[in-house]
Amino acid sequence: MNQQSSLWEDAWRRLLANKAAVGGGIILCILITLAILAPWIAPHSYSYQNLDLGAQPPSSIFLLGTDTLGRDLFSRILYGARVSLMVGFVATGVALVIGVSWGIIAGYFGGRVDSIMMRIVDVLYGLPFIIFIILLMVIFGRNIWLLFGAIGAVEWLTMARIVRGQVLTIKNQEYVLAAQAMGVSNFQMFRKHIFPNILGPIAVYATLTIPQVMLLEAFLSFLGLGIQPPMSSWGTLIRYGVESMEEYSWLLIYPGLTFTITLFALNFFGDGLRDALDPKISSD
Amino acid sequence: MLLVILKRIAIAIPVILIVASITFFLVRMAPGGPFDAEKVVPPQVMKNLNAVYNLDAPLLVQYKDYMLNLVQGDFGPSFRYPGRSVTEMIFTGLPVTLELAFYAILFAMIIGGFAGILAAVKRNTVLDYIPMTIAMIGICMPTFLLGPLLVLFFGIHLELLPVSGWDSLSGDKILPSITLGAAYAAYIARLSRGGMLETLGQDYIRTARAKGLPEYQVILRHALQGGLVPVVSFLGPAIAGLIGGSFVVETIFQIPGLGRFYVEAAFNRDYTMILGTTIFFSALIIFFNLLSDIVVLLMNPRARSEA
Numbered sequence: 332m333n334q335q336s337s338l339w340e341d342a343w344r345r346l347l348a349n350k351a352a353v354g355g356g357i358i359l360c361i362l363i364t365l366a367i368l369a370p371w372i373a374p375h376s377y378s379y380q381n382l383d384l385g386a387q388p389p390s391s392i393f394l395l396g397t398d399t400l401g402r403d404l405f406s407r408i409l410y411g412a413r414v415s416l417m418v419g420f421v422a423t424g425v426a427l428v429i430g431v432s433w434g435i436i437a438g439y440f441g442g443r444v445d446s447i448m449m450r451i452v453d454v455l456y457g458l459p460f461i462i463f464i465i466l467l468m469v470i471f472g473r474n475i476w477l478l479f480g481a482i483g484a485v486e487w488l489t490m491a492r493i494v495r496g497q498v499l500t501i502k503n504q505e506y507v508l509a510a511q512a513m514g515v516s517n518f519q520m521f522r523k524h525i526f527p528n529i530l531g532p533i534a535v536y537a538t539l540t541i542p543q544v545m546l547l548e549a550f551l552s553f554l555g556l557g558i559q560p561p562m563s564s565w566g567t568l569i570r571y572g573v574e575s576m577e578e579y580s581w582l583l584i585y586p587g588l589t590f591t592i593t594l595f596a597l598n599f600f601g602d603g604l605r606d607a608l609d610p611k612i613s614s615d
Numbered sequence: 616m617l618l619v620i621l622k623r624i625a626i627a628i629p630v631i632l633i634v635a636s637i638t639f640f641l642v643r644m645a646p647g648g649p650f651d652a653e654k655v656v657p658p659q660v661m662k663n664l665n666a667v668y669n670l671d672a673p674l675l676v677q678y679k680d681y682m683l684n685l686v687q688g689d690f691g692p693s694f695r696y697p698g699r700s701v702t703e704m705i706f707t708g709l710p711v712t713l714e715l716a717f718y719a720i721l722f723a724m725i726i727g728g729f730a731g732i733l734a735a736v737k738r739n740t741v742l743d744y745i746p747m748t749i750a751m752i753g754i755c756m757p758t759f760l761l762g763p764l765l766v767l768f769f770g771i772h773l774e775l776l777p778v779s780g781w782d783s784l785s786g787d788k789i790l791p792s793i794t795l796g797a798a799y800a801a802y803i804a805r806l807s808r809g810g811m812l813e814t815l816g817q818d819y820i821r822t823a824r825a826k827g828l829p830e831y832q833v834i835l836r837h838a839l840q841g842g843l844v845p846v847v848s849f850l851g852p853a854i855a856g857l858i859g860g861s862f863v864v865e866t867i868f869q870i871p872g873l874g875r876f877y878v879e880a881a882f883n884r885d886y887t888m889i890l891g892t893t894i895f896f897s898a899l900i901i902f903f904n905l906l907s908d909i910v911v912l913l914m915n916p917r918a919r920s921e922a
Contacts, residue, residue, distance in 0.1 A: 453630070456904070461859035462877070462893050466638070469881045469889065470645040546757055553759040554862065554878055566759075573763040573867070577771055587760045594755040 342531075345607040352603020358596035366412035375403035377410040378561045388581060395585045399575055404582065407563055408589055414564040415590070418479060419545040419597075425483025426490055426544070427537050433487065434494025435521060435529075439502060449495065452488050460485035464547070468556045478557060482547050486540055493536055497529040531608040538601035542594045549590065565590040620909055627901050634897045635685060639678055642890045690891030695883045701891035708873030711781060715864065715872060716857045718788060719796035720850070726796075727803030728846065734804065735811030735842070736834060746804060753801030758860050762794040762867040779869040791868045795860045799853055803846055811842035844911075851907020855900045 346352055365372065374394070381401035389396040395404040437448035464481045471477055501507060507524055515523075545565075551557030552566030553573075560567070565586050572583030665671045672680070684691060690701035730746035737743050769790060770778035777787040814820065815838055823833045861874035869875075873892065880888035 450626075460855075461862070462896055465877075465881050466641060466889065466893060469884065470641060542755070549757060550759060550859070550863065554866065554881075556881060569760055569763075573759075576763055576767055580767060583760075583763055583767070587764070590757070591752075591755055591760065594757075595751070598751065598755055 342607040346603055349603040349606060351599040352607070355596035355599035355603065358592065359600060362412060362593060362596070363416060365409060366416050369406075369409040369413055373403075373406035373409045375406045377402060377406045377563070388579075396579070396581045398571060398582055399579070404568075404585060407568060408565070408586055411563050411565045411568050411586070412589070412593075414475075414558055414562060415545055415548065415566070415593075418475075418482070418548040418564065419541040421479045422482040422486065422544045422548070423537055423540045425480060426486035426540055427533070428487075429483070430487030430490025431494050431529075431533060433491040434496075435498055435525065437491070438495035438498025439517070439521070439525065441499070441502070445495070449492075452491055455485070456488055460488075461547070461550070464551065465554075465556055468551065475558060475562070478548065478551070482544050486544055486547075490533075490536055490540070493532055494529055497532055498525055501525055501528050535601060535605040535608055538597065538604050542597040542601070545590075545594065545597075565593075616912075619912065623905055623908060627905050631894075631898050631901055632682075634901075635682065635894045636678070638890055638893045638897075639681060642886050643674060643677075645884070645886065685894065690895070691887045693885060693888050695880065695885035695888065701888050704876055704888065705873060705891060705895055708871065708876045711870060712858075712861050712865070712872035712874055715781075715788075715791055715795060715861060715870065716854075718792035719857065719860075720799065720853075722792055722796035723799035723803050724846075727800035728807050728843070730800070731804040731807030732811055732834070732839070732842070734808045735815065736830075738812065743808075747808065750801040750804040753797050754805075756797070758794055758798065759863045759867070761797055762790070762864060765790050765794055766867070779867075781868070781870040781872075787868075791864050791870060794867070795857065795864045798860070799857075802849065802853075806845045806849055807843060810845040811838060814838045814841035817841070848907060848911045851903045851910075854903040858896055858900070 379402065383401065387397040387401075395408065397403055398407070433448060433452070437445045463485060464478075467477065467481045501524070507520070510520060510524055548557055548564060549566030549569065552564050553570045555570065558564040558567050568586035569583065569590065572586055576583040662671070670677070681691065688702060690705065693699045693701050693704060696704075727750075730750065734743040734746050766778045769776045776790050777784040778790070780787045781791070782788075820833060820837055823837045824830075828836075858874065861872060862878050863874075864870065865872045865875035866878055876888065877892045877896075879885075880892065
């Protein structure tokens, strides 16, 4: 037990030593705080339309200007952060639960169970995921919870493969064989021996899944198949920005910049986490 | 060896059929018919429409008919554009999308490969940091943002390149290809850098250097082969991503390719078109994954003997 906590302490130290990861982490914390506090700190309403104030360039009243309907862009970006980040975390959570259970079961039981389960993963990989989600959105309507579920339901595949691979390696190590010989039950085996040892890769991959999920949501919203008005995510803001970018370029540039910085921060943080938890790679 | 490949193919065919079946039933589960959005039509017309499109038969009969036609390469008629078949639309759009994808991959391999090799050889210098930082930006910058920004800068601001179209103005293929290829250039740069670094650490590279070979020969003749393996195995799965990217790029640049047809079909609820393209894309992706599996198998003797 002592040794295990020192492993995490080591990882934490390595993470703090990585400037890019720390920077990414700080940006993420600020963004999450802003998103949570949006209703209290947003200077204007995100949905109030005032056509007299349409498409104002950035000024001291409207920090980042207004859109063509006179809505304050800064407030809309703040509220968009709520939707975009929520999609990122919730859909990743869905993917995590499905992927980890699937991977553990397939890897641990092996044999026929494994080959059937992984064949299913292959089949689902074969269904081009973007098309699959578009299909679901078209058939069942553009509902935000369906969006979470649909994105989560496609992003678990890689997680299942990673976890399965890890479990396969761990399964054949002596301490697991020893535990098996002693008659430890399957459940105890997962809890005590397998799960703690795959926590690292899971944490890393989950962090790296969040930006992918956010990209996917923004992609769908950009095509008009994701978040529907009056709600807005960063993807919908970029969509509106593109429509009017010739005259009002700030409507594209600020949401785009926010989105890119967020993805950057998430990727740097995820990479840092990977290096911290897997010293073998980071020594390179 | 041949047996392994045959086995893979034998698995791929039922997979395509299963995907086709699932898609068929999913689409049939959709609420409302394809003609609902139009103005109200008399019941008799509706009945005739349904009969023409074989919608009045029992679901299982429809399924049987659809699958039988599918095997013969017939995806049925388009709901949205009377008189045009889905097969016809797929083969109108496909060459455009393939051409776009080809230029994008070409751009990605040249730029990404060069940057990655350079970064690995000049490791931990400015020539490593700058391309890798740009690659990171390329990965983080979504296609639907990069495209409009390129249009804004090169098309509207500098007025250097056309902002939309395909095959209509000279140079109108440049911006879409770069937009679609940028993220892949970034991935390839990272993959080839990683692959090259690993290869450059191998014993046989040290031997080559010890023999007194000049550095460029060590790289070109010895390191490149091993270093680019990760790039090759990336290309198969990348096709799936390219298809998704083509949706965005073709929408932004008004390119009459399969991706834009698909997005339009999704908006118009053109169910047969959605159904047909989904199955077609799935088959395409399964085919390319199969291809890259086989290539990787051929390149890696260890995997070959295990399989």
